[in-house]
Amino acid sequence: MAALVEYIHEDSPVHRLNALTKIFWALFTLGFGLLFNDYRYLLALLASVLLVAASARVLQSLLPVISGLTVFAMILFLIQALFYNQGQVLFYLIPGVDRVPVTVQGLLSGLAMAARMMTIILSFLVFLTATRTQDIVLTLVEKFKIPYDYAFMFLTALRFIPSFLNEVKMVSDAQQARGHSIGGINPFKKIKSYAPVTIPLVLLSINKAENIAMAMETRGYCGGNRTCLRDTRMGRTDYLLTAALILLLASSATARAAGYGVM
Amino acid sequence: MTLLKIENLTFSYPQSIQPALKNINLAIKKGSFTGITGPTGAGKSTLAYCLNGIIPHFQGGKLGGQINLRGDSLFTLGTAQISRVVGSVFQDPDAQIISADVEQEVAFGPENLGVPPEEIEQRIAEALYLTGISGLRRRPTTVLSGGQKQRLAIAAALAVLPEILLLDEPTSELDPAGTEEIFQVLKKLNREHGITIIIIEQKTEQLATHADRIVVLNEGAVVMDDHPRQVFSKQQTLEAVGVRIPQVAGLAGMIGVNDRTPLPLTVEQAHRFIERILRR
Known part of the structure; x- marks a missing residue:
């Protein structure tokens, strides 16, 4: 749903x-x-x-x-x-x-x-x-004076949920292909079995965050006064x-x- | 006219003894199409980071030499100022698309630079048209193919109206069809719109076809800097460095070239080359 x-x-x-x-x-x-x-x-x-x-x-x-x-x-x-x-x-x-x-x-x-x-x-x-989620957030920025940086952080986090889920699948597939089994009935064992998935995932995400920051820098983020394409x-x-x-x-x-x- | 002049550029990453770049000297002319290639670890990406201000503003390290961007020292400019002249496209299509939909993505750069909304509107239309993705304007960015994502990244860079487009292995995660898409777009931007292209690329086949100058880096230094035909005729040097020679150039190199049968770089040229040899 x-x-x-x-x-x-x-x-x-x-x-x-x-x-x-x-x-x-x-x-x-x-x-x-x-x-x-x-x-x-x-x-x-x-x-x-x-x-x-x-x-x-x-x-x-x-x-x-x-x-x-x-x-x-x-x-x-x-x-x-x-x-x-x-x-x-x-x-x-x-x-x-x-x-x-x-x-x-x-x-x-x-x-x-x-x-x-x-x-x-x-x-x-x-x-x-x-x-659109952007419009909701931008309206909140405009009307309730939330700083744009925080709103932007929230929007970017939303944007990366699908690619994060992709990575989860990619990493867990890769680990399973090497013979790591995920799951089981015991909930504690199940949590433990996710460690080999979590560690590469965290490293990947940090790396990606750095790349995004670079992409933002080279596109003039924080260059002073911002305008907004969409009228709020x-x-x-x-x-x-x-x-x-x-x-x-x-x-x-x-x-x-x-x-x-x-x- | 020289847009970008690199003089004695040296750079070492922190906690690294070996410098990543050693005494680089390059001058990039307006309207040129420069390909930078070299083996992994040659310092290609580091050079790109120096040109778009990631070094020294984002990535620290020991920096020496000078880069001159249209008369200003690049190291004293902020990344936002640099971004008005140098548009950057990176390797990973997923990690450089910031927004949830295509339109917003292209608008991001001009918005940051304070361009009025009516003008942003025009720039979006123009940038999407130039990269051939006008039809995708209302789409969410997550549903695009790899090639479309990279074209969007180019469109987003173009919306800032840069004079130089700097691309760091934009096709490394794309299939041959996607790669060709990107190079066709770049060729059009270069020929018809006079945008200076600097592209870092391992796919020498495409560089040989489209670039008018190739710079080969190895271990942080420039080992070759010439017209593609000159570069790809020094095949022993290239092999020693570890740069792939385009198939047709490699074949012609084995057969032997002379003044009447110059080194072919494209399949069409190879066709003529072989015809001439057979007629002899």
């Missing part, structure tokens, strides 16, 4: 939004999700998240994740249905002795929990698939959307305080 949740390049209206707007959207969805516990509200919220995913054209790629989440949602629903025993009893799971009641409220609150879980997770997944400023749509989200959240909080959306 980890491999599935990465940036997907599309030219959609959602992709064109500023990273900050999308962060706000994900956080507000989290807020909405936690405010209400009425299943109708939460299902509507889930539908809105799916709609955003569809307009970002990432729904297709997220389908495997969604089906995986559905399994968890079902489990959550079942647990809630089994252990929530207040309210109007529909039927008993163990008939005759009238044990383990299944109630209407239990089913509905299970539905609400499942919808809430899916909404919150999906909203962040949509945010991550529709926003917020546009009109971004401001409008953020304002709308804030307004929506404020009015929902008021509605919630007045007793709407609670079961």
